[in-house]
Amino acid sequence: MKIAVTAQGVTPDSPVDPRFGRAATFVLFDTETSESHAVHNDQGVNASGGAGIQAAETVSRLGAELVITGHCGPKAFRALEAAGIKVVVGAAGTVTEAISRFTGGALQPASAADTDEHWS
């Protein structure tokens, strides 16, 4: 399974970016090969509006089946749901830590947005 983690840097030891739509990067992690690579979220960061929707399109195009992030607003959640991508919220620490908390069962996919729009 391909997991996209919102991050503030390009390596797996970067801190998780608590924002989804305007996250600096997405670190893509493949659970089968344990390989990862980072993609910059320039379109989301620079979007005047609808950054979460834009980010959902980006991770969908990258083939992610799951997103791990800090928070997810209502528009982004609707878009991810339509794209068939599950979203885990409440992640913190590094990308690697967030992934192991998810694989260890400490973090579960969310059933709804956990924040209002434009929360930060």
Next chain:
Amino acid sequence: MRIAVASGKGGTGKTTVAVALAQVIAGRTRLLDCDVEAPNCHLFLRPNGVETETVGIPVPQVDAAKCTACGDCGQFCEFNAIVSFKTEPLLFPELCHGCGGCMKVCPEGAIREVDRPIGVIEHGDCGGVELVQGRLNVGEALAPPLVRAVKAYACANGVTIVDSPAGTSCTMIEAVRECDYVVMVTEPTPFGLRDLKLAVGAVRVLRIPFGVVVNRVGIGDGRVNEYCHSQNIPLLLEIADDRHIAEAYSRGETIIGAVPAMRSTFAQLFHRVESECHHA
């Protein structure tokens, strides 16, 4: 003739000047309050018999039976208002700018437009001054279409006065464009000067002739006047800082109501603007 009253900085006296200009040419003017996020001319003019109409923008609606989920609409939209993950498109109408592009690129003709209300236009008579104002719905981000709808009320023959929003944003540009002259109202302070320069920059790009009214003369310093002089910008009028005017304003009284001598001052301002327009 269309005269816009604008400024860089807020709170310099745009509404005071716009209302006074309209009052001295009452009977042949329409005042358009284009500050649709906070229209306030009505507080001073108190229109009678106000009529209200709803203004909307066209947003897409998808016919699921015709949609093949090709995703062309979502590819086209710059505002993420329509998006498709190889599914029937998701719509986010509050992000839509109403350009109609998704409808044009849809190869199946599956998209049609429906109206989404963004605000209202209210119009009423105020003793010879016809007031038309836009009022954007609370929480709505997209003001320019409403400003355009208000400006459609510009009179064909008489004089239209446009009260513009402060700043140099899209709404200000929309308010002043296609006007024949811009009266810039500023105050003689460093803030007033800084924002005046920004507004001058914007209006120069639009190639509209303009002049400056300095309000509350006596506060601040002389740098606004020096700037106007160095840039060859006509200094149209200086209004002294007067507590009496401020108190009247706080009670919703016009400057002419508070200081009757201002009637001839603003009549002169109007004639000056008129002649500046003819020379331009």
